[in-house]
Amino acid sequence: MPLTSSFREPTILENIINFAGMLGLIAVIVLVIILVFKMEKIKELQAQLAKLKRAFDELDGQAKLIVQTDLELHRAQEELDKKVAGLVTLQKLTRLISTTLDEEEIFKKLEEKHITELGFDRAIAFSKDDTNVFRVRISIGYTMEEAYNILKELLNHPLILDKVLDKNKVFSSIDTDKAGKEIPDLIKLLDISSFVCAPMMKKDGAIGALILGCESPYTHLTEGDKDLVYILATQIGQALENAKLFEETWRSHQELEAKIQQRTKELSAALEEIKIISKRKSDFISAVSHELRTPLTSIKGYASILALGKLGELPPEAKERVEKINKHSDNLSQLINNLLDISRIESGRVELKLESLNLKTLTDGLTDMLAPAMKEKSIEFLVDLPPGSPLVKGDKTQIERVFINLVGNAIKFVPTSGRITIKAKTLDPETIQVSVSDNGIGIPEKDLAKLGEEFFRIDNDVNAKVKGTGLGLSLVKSIIAAHKGKLTISSLPGKGSTFSFTLPKA
C-alpha cells in the first residue's frame, strides 16, 4: 500500500474548520489581551472612585467643620444682636424713667412691650413703701393677686433675702454655683423657664428687686442679660432716689412759699391798717384845723381891732399883751395852714398845676425874698446851676415853698458869715436833682431817719432858741413825693447838711 495513499488531501470543510480554529485561537488571545487591559482600567477606575469617595467624605467632613463653626458664629451673633437690641431699649427706658419724678409713674413706664424688646416675657418688681412694707410695683404676665402671692413667697426665699436685698447682688437661672433647689423653686414659683433677678438700689442699699423672666424654654439667657437687668434695676433705683429728693425739695419749697404768702398777707393787712390810720390822721388834722381856723380868725380880727385902737386906746400893758395875742395867732394860723397843706397833699386833695419852671427864675425870686434875713447873718448865698437854665416840671407855688423851707432852715442853722449853696445837676435824661447845702451845725446821724416826720424837731441849741412847728420839712417831703420825686438828706455834724430832691425834667 503506497504511503501516499495514507495522506489525504484535506477537504474544504476541514480547511474551513482549521482556519476557524486558528481564528478562534487568535480571538481568544486577543480577548485575553483585552481583558487584561480592561482589568487594568477597572482597577484604575476603582482607584479613582475610591479617591473621589474619599474626597467627598473629606468635603463632608469639612462641611461638618463649617457647620460647627457657623453654629458658634450664630450663637455669638445672636448674643450680639440681643445685646444691641437690649441696649437700645435700655437707653429708651432710661430716658423715660429719668424724666419722671413721681415714684408711681417710674414703675408705670416699664411696659410689656419694653420687656419683650429686652428679650423677656414676664416681669415682677417690688419695693418698700413709706411705711416700710413691701409692695408689688410692676406685674407683667401676672395678675395682681398672683403677684402678691409670689411676693409673699419671695420675701421668705433665702436667695432674695440674702443675695439680692442684703448683699445687693444680681443672680439668674443660669447661675450654676447654687446647686441647691433654690433656683428651681423660683422657676416653679414664677412659672417661667429662666429669669434674672436684680436689686433696685438707693443710696443706702437695696429697696426692692426686679425680676424678668422668659416663658420659652428655647430662650437662652446669658451673662449679658444679667448685666442688662442689673443696669435697668439700678436705673430704676436711681430714678426713685431722684424722685424722693425732688419731692423733699418740692415740699420744702412749698412750705417756704406758704410762709412767704402768709407773711405777705400779714404785711398787706398791716399796710392797709396803716393806710387807714394815716387817712384817719389826715382827716382828723384837716377837720380839727378847719375847726380851729374859724375861731382863730375871730381871735385875730378882734386882737387887730384892739391893737389898732379902734375901740379906744389901750393901756400900754394891755396893748403889749394884745400884740402878743396877735403875733401868736399868726404863728398858730401858719401852723394850721401847714398842717392843712400836708394833709391835703397826702390825701391827694391838692391838684398840682404842673408847668415848666425855670430854676434860675425860681432861685432869683428866692434871693430877693430871703435877702434881708441872709444879710442880717452875712450869709454867702451861692447858686450853681448848669448852663442853659434847666427847666423842671412842677407846681410853681409848691416848689417855691420847698425852696423857702429848705433855704429858710439853712439860714436858721448856719453860723454868722456861713454859706448856703444851691446846686442842680441832670441825673438822667428825665430827672434833675437840686440840692441845698449849708455849712451849719449838721444833723446827728441818729436823727437823720426821723427828719421829715411831722412835728419832729432836732434837739439842739438853735432849735431851743428859735421856735418852729416841726412841719416844714414834712411839708417839703410831701410836696416832693407829690411830684414823684425823692428827698434825700446827708449831713456831717459840725460840717453842714445837704438836702437834695429830684424833680422831673420839663
Add this chain to the structure above:
Amino acid sequence: MSTFVGIGVSEKKDPFLAASEAAKLALYQLHHREITFGVLFSTAHFADKRLLEGITYSVGNIKLLGCSGASLISSYGVSKYGVGVMLINSDKIRFGLAASSPINTKGPRAAGEEFAHEALKNLGTTQRDLALILSDGLVENGSDLLRGIKDVVGSSFPIFGGSSADNLRFFKTYQYFNNELLTNSLIGAIFSGENLFGMGVRHGWKPLGKPHAITEVKGNVIKKIEGKPAVSIYEEYFGKTREEIKNTLIRVSIYYPLGLYVPGESEYLLRNALRIDEDGGLVCQGDASEGSDVRLMMGTKDWALEAATQAAQEAKDALHDRAIKGAIIFESISRHKLLGRLTEKELSRIKEVLGDVPILGICTYGEQAPLKSLEHYGQTYFHNETVAILTIGESHAANKLV
C-alpha cells in the same frame, strides 16, 4: 370698580384698645369704604377675647381671619409687640369662610377635609381660585392638613397660608375667626371670581455636605437616614451626643434645617425638626418621602435677603399687568432668628419690589404655598423657613377704566 386696602397698627397695652385703634386706622386708610374682608394679626401678648371685641367696637361685625405670631410685620416695620389690621374693599372678591377644630382630636387630614367642605359650601359657587388658610402652628403634621384640603378641592388647587405661632414657647397659638378666639384650629377662606392674588415663596438656604438617602418615613417623622436613626445626621454634623442635640434641636434645626430635593425647583423644600422620637427619628412639621435625598441646609443673611427679593418679585410677576394694592406676608420665625437686627432690612427689600403699598404680616411656625415648576402641577406644599408673600391686585375692570 376697584380694590382698596387699608392697614392699621397699634401697640396700646390693652388688647381691646389696641385692636380698636388698629381697626380705626385701617378704616381711615380705606377711606371708610365698605369692608369686604378683614385680616387681624397680633403678637401672642394680645391673644384675648377682648382683641376681637375691639375690632367689633370699631368696625362692627366683619368677615375676619387672623392669628397670633411671634412678631408683627407691617409697612411701618417689624415689631415683637403689637396688633395689625388689614381691611379690604372689593366688589370682585367672593369667598366662603370656614373653621375646623379641634385638629388634635379630629386629626389633621379630617380637619383639612372638613374645612374645605365647609368653605366650598359657604362659597356657594363652583368657580374657585385660591384658599387662604391659617392653622395652629403646633400641629405636628402640617402636610396632612394640606392633604385633607387637597382631597376635596383637588391636588393642584393653590393654597396659601401660615401656621400661627406664640413667643417661641410652643405652648399655645391662637386663630381669630370672625369674632371668635380659637385654638387648635384650621381656619381660612376659599376665594372665587376674578383672581386678584399673586404668590411668591422663597427661603435662600443652600445645601451643605453630601446627600443622604431617607430610608424610612412614617408620615411627618423621618425615622431613618441611610439605615441609621435620622437624628444621627445632626449628631454627625455637629459632633454632639443625642442628649445634647435633644436640648438644642429646635434652635439648631432653625439654623440648619433638613432640605428635601424637589426636581425642577431651584430651591430645596425645608423641614424643621421639632423633636426626636423614642427611636431617634426626627419629628418634622411637614412630611418627606422614602427614597428621596435629604441634605443639611445652611443659611446666611445675604442669601435670606436675596430670597426675600425673589419671593416679592415672584408675587409681583404673578399679578402680570395688575397694580399691587396690598400684600400679606407669612414669614418664618427662623428667618428672624437668622437675620437678627436685619429683619427690617428684609422688609425694605420686599418694599423695594412691591412699592409703597399696605403690607401686613406675621411671623409663623410654617408656611403653605404652591411650587411653581411644571413637575409639581402647581401643588401646594408645607414649607419651613420661607418668606411667603401674597399680593392683592387691582381688578381688571379697574385697569380697563384707567
